[in-house]
Amino acid sequence: MSRTLQAPVTVAFDYTRSVGPVLGRFFAGLRDRTLVAGRTSDGRVVLPPPEYDPVTHRQLTDADLVEVADTGTVTSWTWVPEPVKHQPFDRPFAFALVTLDGADAPLLHALDVDSPDHVVTGMRVRVRWAEERSGAITDIECFEPADDLPGGRATPLADREATTGIVTPVSLDYLYAASPEESAFYRGLNEGRILGQRCPSCGKVYVPPRSACPADGTPTAEEVELSQTGTITTFCIVNVPFLGQKITPPYVSAYVLLDGADIAILHLILGVPADQVRMGMRVKAVWKPQEEWTYSLENIDHFEPTGDPDADFDTYKHHL
Amino acid sequence: MRDVAVVGFAQRQMPEFDGSPTCVELLVPLFTECYEQTGWSRRDIGFWCSGSSDYLAGRSFSFVSAVDAIGVIPPVNESHVEMDLAWALYEAWIKIQTGEVDTALVYAFGKSSAGVLRRTLALQLEPYTMTPLWPDTVSLAGLQARAGIDAGIWDERAMAEVANRSLTDAEKNEYAVRKGGSSVEELLARPVYADPLRKHDCSPVTDGAAAIVLAADDRAREVRDRPAWIDGLAHYVDPMSMGTRDLTRAPSAARAAAAVDLDGVEIAELHAPFSHQELILRSELGLADDVRINPSGGALTSNPMFSAGGIRIGEAASRIWSGEASKAVAHATSGPALQQNLLCVLEGRN
Numbered sequence: 001m002s003r004t005l006q007a008p009v010t011v012a013f014d015y016t017r018s019v020g021p022v023l024g025r026f027f028a029g030l031r032d033r034t035l036v037a038g039r040t041s042d043g044r045v046v047l048p049p050p051e052y053d054p055v056t057h058r059q060l061t062d063a064d065l066v067e068v069a070d071t072g073t074v075t076s077w078t079w080v081p082e083p084v085k086h087q088p089f090d091r092p093f094a095f096a097l098v099t100l101d102g103a104d105a106p107l108l109h110a111l112d113v114d115s116p117d118h119v120v121t122g123m124r125v126r127v128r129w130a131e132e133r134s135g136a137i138t139d140i141e142c143f144e145p146a147d148d149l150p151g152g153r154a155t156p157l158a159d160r161e162a163t164t165g166i167v168t169p170v171s172l173d174y175l176y177a178a179s180p181e182e183s184a185f186y187r188g189l190n191e192g193r194i195l196g197q198r199c200p201s202c203g204k205v206y207v208p209p210r211s212a213c214p215a216d217g218t219p220t221a222e223e224v225e226l227s228q229t230g231t232i233t234t235f236c237i238v239n240v241p242f243l244g245q246k247i248t249p250p251y252v253s254a255y256v257l258l259d260g261a262d263i264a265i266l267h268l269i270l271g272v273p274a275d276q277v278r279m280g281m282r283v284k285a286v287w288k289p290q291e292e293w294t295y296s297l298e299n300i301d302h303f304e305p306t307g308d309p310d311a312d313f314d315t316y317k318h319h320l
Numbered sequence: 321m322r323d324v325a326v327v328g329f330a331q332r333q334m335p336e337f338d339g340s341p342t343c344v345e346l347l348v349p350l351f352t353e354c355y356e357q358t359g360w361s362r363r364d365i366g367f368w369c370s371g372s373s374d375y376l377a378g379r380s381f382s383f384v385s386a387v388d389a390i391g392v393i394p395p396v397n398e399s400h401v402e403m404d405l406a407w408a409l410y411e412a413w414i415k416i417q418t419g420e421v422d423t424a425l426v427y428a429f430g431k432s433s434a435g436v437l438r439r440t441l442a443l444q445l446e447p448y449t450m451t452p453l454w455p456d457t458v459s460l461a462g463l464q465a466r467a468g469i470d471a472g473i474w475d476e477r478a479m480a481e482v483a484n485r486s487l488t489d490a491e492k493n494e495y496a497v498r499k500g501g502s503s504v505e506e507l508l509a510r511p512v513y514a515d516p517l518r519k520h521d522c523s524p525v526t527d528g529a530a531a532i533v534l535a536a537d538d539r540a541r542e543v544r545d546r547p548a549w550i551d552g553l554a555h556y557v558d559p560m561s562m563g564t565r566d567l568t569r570a571p572s573a574a575r576a577a578a579a580v581d582l583d584g585v586e587i588a589e590l591h592a593p594f595s596h597q598e599l600i601l602r603s604e605l606g607l608a609d610d611v612r613i614n615p616s617g618g619a620l621t622s623n624p625m626f627s628a629g630g631i632r633i634g635e636a637a638s639r640i641w642s643g644e645a646s647k648a649v650a651h652a653t654s655g656p657a658l659q660q661n662l663l664c665v666l667e668g669r670n
Contacts (some may be wrong), residue, residue, distance in 0.1 A: 009380055011487035013449065025409055046564055048449045054559060077468065078462025079515035084439035087454045095459045097467075097563060105563045108463075110453060116515040121470045137449045168452050170443065174378030174435045198324070207447025210388050217362055219348050237336050314337040 001302045005295055007053070012171035013121040020051040024162030030065065032160060033129045036104050039064045044104040045154055048137075068102035068252035069152020071125035072143075075099050075106045087141050089150035092118050098143055102154035110142040125148060135163040156204035181209035184223060192287060194300075197259055198222040204262040208297075227259035228285040230303070231311040235317055236262075237274045250274045256283055256288040256303050258320050264319060265297070271276060271304030325540035325547030326666060328533030329336065329634035332464055333495040333622045336433045337527035341377035347389035350531040354425060358533055358543045361516035362391055366421025366531075367406040368398040371428035371626045373445055378434050382391035386429060397421065401583050404428060405530055405630020406591075406662050407651030409516050412534055413553055419479050429529035430625035444655060454626060457656070458522055461594040462514045464657045465518075466569040469516055469606065476516065479595040480507040481622060483510075483520040486595075490617025498621045499526045503553070518641040520620075522532045523593040528624030530631050548637035552580030552665035560659055572606035573651070580665045587648040588610045589632035590650055594621045597658055601651060605663075615639065633664050640668040 015313045021242035022038060026048050029036035045066060052059055056230060077096040083089055088110035092224050096119070097106035112128065113119050126146040133250045146160035155228025178186060181197050185208045196207035197220035204213060212219050235254035252274050255264035269277055271286075281301040332346055340347050355361055368390060372383045390396055399415075401407050401636045405428035417531035432651030438456035445451045472534035481504055498520075500569045513519045533543075540547040556572035556579075559565050588611050592598035598613065598620070607613070616619075616635040619628045629652025636648035647667050654660040 004340070009378060017447060019448060020474070026449075027376060048561075050564075053565065076467045078459050078466060078517070079512075080459055081514055082435055082455050082645075084454060095453075095455060095463060108450065110561050111451065116512075117663070121466065134664040139441065139453050154353055166448060170451075172375070172378065172435055172440060172443075176378055176434065177338070177340055177431075179342070179345060197425075211340070212348050212388045213391060214388040215391055217348065217351065219345075238338045313564055 001184070003180055004177045005186050006177045008176050009174050009176040010171060010279065012169070015170055016080065017163045017168065019033070019163065022051045022065070024164055025049070025065055025157070025160070026063070027135040027166065028160050030137070031251055032164070032220045033070070033133070033136040034091050034158065035068050035070055035100055035127070036065055036157065037065060037068045045102060047100060047103045047107045047243050063155045066102070066154040068154050070100065070186060071149045071152050072098045072100035072125060074121055074123045076121060076124055077111060077119050078096070086171070093142070096125070096143060101152035111139055112142045112144050118145070136166050149196060150318045160276045179211045181211050181220060189227070189248040189297060189299045190293055190295050192237070192256065192290070192293065193297070194226045194228065194285070196224045196226050198224050203242065205260060206263050207261045207265060208257060224260065225261045226261050229306055230256045230258035230283060231316050232269070232277065232279060232281045232283060233316045234275050234279060235269065237277070252277045254303070257316050258269055262319065267300065268302040269304070272304040278310070280313060280316070281284050282308040282311060287307055312313045322417055322419070322536045323540070323549055324413055324534055325549045326532055326537050326633060326637035327535045327540050327543040327547050328357040330354055331495055331528065331530040331627070331631050331634060332511045333497055333548050333624050334524055335497045335524065335526065335527035335558055337431050341379065341431040341434050342382045342385035343431060344386055346529045347386060347427060347471055347531070348430060350427065350529055351389060351425070354531050354533050360423070361591055364515040366397060367412055367415045367424040369424065369426045370400050371403050371408040372400070372430060373402050373404045373626060374388070375429045375433065375440055376432060376625055382501055385426070404652050404654055405532065405627045406633055406664065407555070407577040407654070408629055409532055409534065409633060409664070410553060410555060410662065411530045413550060416534060416616045417534050420459040422539045424534045425531060427529065427531040428533070428627040429628065431527045432625045433527050439632065457609035458514050461597070462517050462619045463562065465521070465594065465596040466516050467601070471568055472553070473568050474599045476508060477504060478599060479521050480504045482595040482598045483507055485526060486614060486618045486620040487520065489615055490621035492618055493617045493622070494633035496617045496622040497526050499617065500616065507552040511602070517594070523620050523623035526624040526628070527577055527621050528627055530624070530634060532630055532634055539616070544641055546641055546643065546670070547669045548644050548666040549669060550664060551667040552663065553664070554579035555582070555660070555662040557655070557660045560655065562657065567657060568600065570600050570604050570661055573658065576661050577605045580663050582606070582649055582665065584643040584647045585611055585649045585665070587636060589614055589616060589617050589618070589636045589648065589650045591629045591632050591652045593619050595620060601659060629662065636666050642664050643668070
């Protein structure tokens with residue numbers, strides 16, 4: 001058995017970013033299969049154009065922008081033998097720095113060639129435009145070899161409305177591992193048990209368990225099986241619907257201090273009208289059918305009242 | 321300015337950490353080692369600062385969970401940077417300079433192997449025109465290596481010499497995850513991976529953590545006969561764009577070098593995750609030929625994200641404590657292709 005439990009997890013978010021007026025012109029140009037560059041104070045024509053001059057810090061205006069050719073020269077390149085997800089190609093390709101005709105600084109993008117034997121610094125390339133363009137750097141599908149094309153030059157900026165933003169989807173895949181103590185907790189849940197860890201120096205029992213006592217930093221050593229009954233220390237009645245909600249409001253989320261534990265766990269309270277839930281109420285775990293158990297706190301479907309008298313405030317006042 | 325010294329250092333490095341990305345289990349024994357080295361308990365530490373990234377951990381607030389390793393009753397004075405350990409040290413050094421505290425423990429951790437490291441790092445790039453292409457770390461280093469080869473500033477042999485020396489020195493480093501030198505000829509005979517880079521030109525994906533203890537004036541002298549005094553600390557940044565700077569240079573490293581005194585440096589621990597980057601740094605720092613480079617084997621053989629830069633400071637300090645060197649420089653980098661560079665000069669005084 002591996003020391004820890006592990007599971008794949010994907011963290012994803014679509015970043016919506018506004019762009020400044022200069023980058024907005026650049027992206028609008030890409031949508032129209034045009035490359036917009038900026039003239040900086042050192043006399044260079046730079047692509048993508050910066051919003052502010054790197055030396056004088058003056059904001060670039062339309063008067064500083066020019067259009068450059070979609071042909072250019074490779075100034076550096078590297079082979080990508082094992083592409084990662086969402087790169088321009090899912091087969092081996094080259095990343096290249098390409099100085100477009102009319103520009104003085106190179107642009108980073110993919111170069112579509114079959115093998116590293118087909119790339120050399122100084123080779124001539126041209127932009128391969130994407131079929132569908134939205135005003136983003138990916139409107140350039142890649143560069144491709146273009147041995148026979150003559151050089152181009154910078155030309156005045158055409159009149160075109162700037163774009164105002166881009167959306168960049170980001171998605172990251174991980175193999176997430178629980179700590180050894182958390183792994184014991186989830187393995188316990190898979191057997192219908194609730195396991196915590198006791199701090200050897202202050203004696204506090206943590207559930208879910210922690211690798212070290214957050215109060216004094218001592219590594220927790222002793223595994224403790226906890227009672228399946230406990231006391232509601234505090235609660236809230238959820239009345240507001242939200243994305244991903246699994247239960248129809250109103251329902252009660254409560255902190256349940258299991259007997260023998262020093263920290264409460266958050267769980268669902270059922271089997272009692274929401275307006276009758278109270279601090280000090282004694283509750284017990286109600287498990288899902290055993291065939292549905294997995295390595296999850298969701299094995300406990302909810303907590304419900306035991307019917308016993310309420311706990312004295314003094315028994316949980318230090319755990320609020 | 322107050323005299324501040326490095327007086328404690330502990331590290332762990334491994335190819336794959338079998339544990340949670342909050343790394344609490346990894347940090348507890350490191351703090352224990354720091355307490356043993358100093359004779360202090362956690363209550364002697366005036367300030368704590370950590371370096372880590374949730375993008376690496378794949379979960380939110382991993383640095384908050386890591387605070388469990390400290391123990392926060394009574395409350396602690398604590399901060400965090402989304403940067404390498406070396407920058408956490410910089411913040412702690414400033415905190416000590418304010419006079420508010422006399423001691424600090426800085427730490428950093430990262431489980432690089434939880435995701436695809438070279439892909440995850442695309443999120444530190446310019447988000448409009450770079451990140452959407454997902455340029456991975458190895459590719460960006462490859463573009464930089466090629467630029468230097470094409471310009472005739474270095475060649476594959478010079479890169480292999482760096483790798484061979486690093487792999488040989490790493491044999492003596494129990495924490496290095498890749499070790500075992502052979503010869504430049506043997507390394508050059510190995511296949512090219514990400515043309516122009518061979519695998520030994522790229523640091524291995526490394527999990528790990530490290531901790532460093534700082535102390536001011538007499539607090540430092542209490543702990544060690546020969547503290548590693550911080551003689552200079554400087555950090556500069558170059559533009560992020562790969563197109564507008566000369567990739568064969570690292571101007572921010574040269575500026576940092578000009579801001580400190582490197583005269584008489586005997587040892588340099590350089591945070592160069594790719595072999596050619598050591599060549600750039602040696603040139604930008606103007607290091608003499610007799611300066612011993614990366615006696616630990618360097619980041620090329622073991623590069624735990626968020627602690628590898630600080631580990632350079634710890635390695636350099638260890639050699640001051642032992643008397644092996646009287647003056648050393650440690651370097652840390654961040655960002656793509658040596659974009660950010662920090663130098664920390666350490667001195668032993670008798």
